[in-house]
Amino acid sequence: MIDTHCHLADKRFDKDREPAIERAHAAGVRAFVEIAYAPAIVERAHAIAARHPDLFLCVGVHPSEAGRVPDDYLETLRDHARHARVVAIGETGLDFYRDHAPREAQERWFRAQLALADEMGLPVVIHQRAALEETLTILEETRPAAAGVLHCFDDGPAAAERARALGFKLGIGGCVTYGHDALEAAVRSAPAEMLVLETDSPYLEPEPRSLRRNEPALLARVVARLCDLRGWSADEADRVTTANARALFRFPLADGA
Numbered sequence: 454m455i456d457t458h459c460h461l462a463d464k465r466f467d468k469d470r471e472p473a474i475e476r477a478h479a480a481g482v483r484a485f486v487e488i489a490y491a492p493a494i495v496e497r498a499h500a501i502a503a504r505h506p507d508l509f510l511c512v513g514v515h516p517s518e519a520g521r522v523p524d525d526y527l528e529t530l531r532d533h534a535r536h537a538r539v540v541a542i543g544e545t546g547l548d549f550y551r552d553h554a555p556r557e558a559q560e561r562w563f564r565a566q567l568a569l570a571d572e573m574g575l576p577v578v579i580h581q582r583a584a585l586e587e588t589l590t591i592l593e594e595t596r597p598a599a600a601g602v603l604h605c606f607d608d609g610p611a612a613a614e615r616a617r618a619l620g621f622k623l624g625i626g627g628c629v630t631y632g633h634d635a636l637e638a639a640v641r642s643a644p645a646e647m648l649v650l651e652t653d654s655p656y657l658e659p660e661p662r663s664l665r666r667n668e669p670a671l672l673a674r675v676v677a678r679l680c681d682l683r684g685w686s687a688d689e690a691d692r693v694t695t696a697n698a699r700a701l702f703r704f705p706l707a708d709g710a
């Protein structure tokens with residue numbers, strides 16, 4: 454399995470980061486995409502990547518950070534994006550639920566990162582909350598060349614179809630275990646090549662939400678629900694979602710499998 458969206462640099466892993474990564478390996482997670490969504494996180498993420506050749510980075514400015522990050526960070530971000538271990542730009546998008554940043558700043562950083570992704574030939578990792586229509590409209594206007602993923606997808610078949618038309622994938626994580634009918638319908642009906650796994654650790658622990666923190670090893674809970682919805686075996690879910698993640702992020706995994 455590949456966890457295409459995690460935050461292992463988060464302070465909630467300070468006490469047990471290495472054991473958490475070991476538990477993930479033991480659970481069958483063979484690669485991670487660490488989301489370095491703010492300037493202060495990039496260095497910490499690189500430090501983890503230096504110890505773990507199976508951990509790749511996505512660099513960007515989260516919409517909630519858009520009001521704090523100076524415009525000239527874009528140049529630094531361009532340098533970060535050239536690093537061999539960086540496989541995507543983001544997470545970027547629009548978050549009108551929390552409104553931690555002015556909408557104008559969110560949209561400016563969103564468009565700047567879409568342009569950077571095209572310039573670098575990288576896919577984009579999209580975060581949106583309470584802004585699906587606005588986010589999809591900008592994506593449909595700009596049509597990112599290397600496509601991307603709608604992270605933490607939690608909507609229905611119509612939104613999934615719009616993502617498909619853009620060549621985007623759907624990030625399937627803990628939400629799929631929460632009993633959301635529209636999401637379940639989308640996961641059942643979406644083309645298999647759209648589905649990638651993610652945890653968003655330490656957030657969004659899959660049911661039964663017993664640990665009060667998510668970690669990549671819990672991807673197995675997401676896979677179990679995905680198998681229920683698709684009628685897949687765990688092996689099939691692993692094979693399909695791993696191939697999809699590799700097609701999108703193109704990470705060099707040593708075993709070539």
Ligand SMILES: [Zn+2]
Nearest residue numbers: 458488544653
């Ligand atoms: Zn995230």
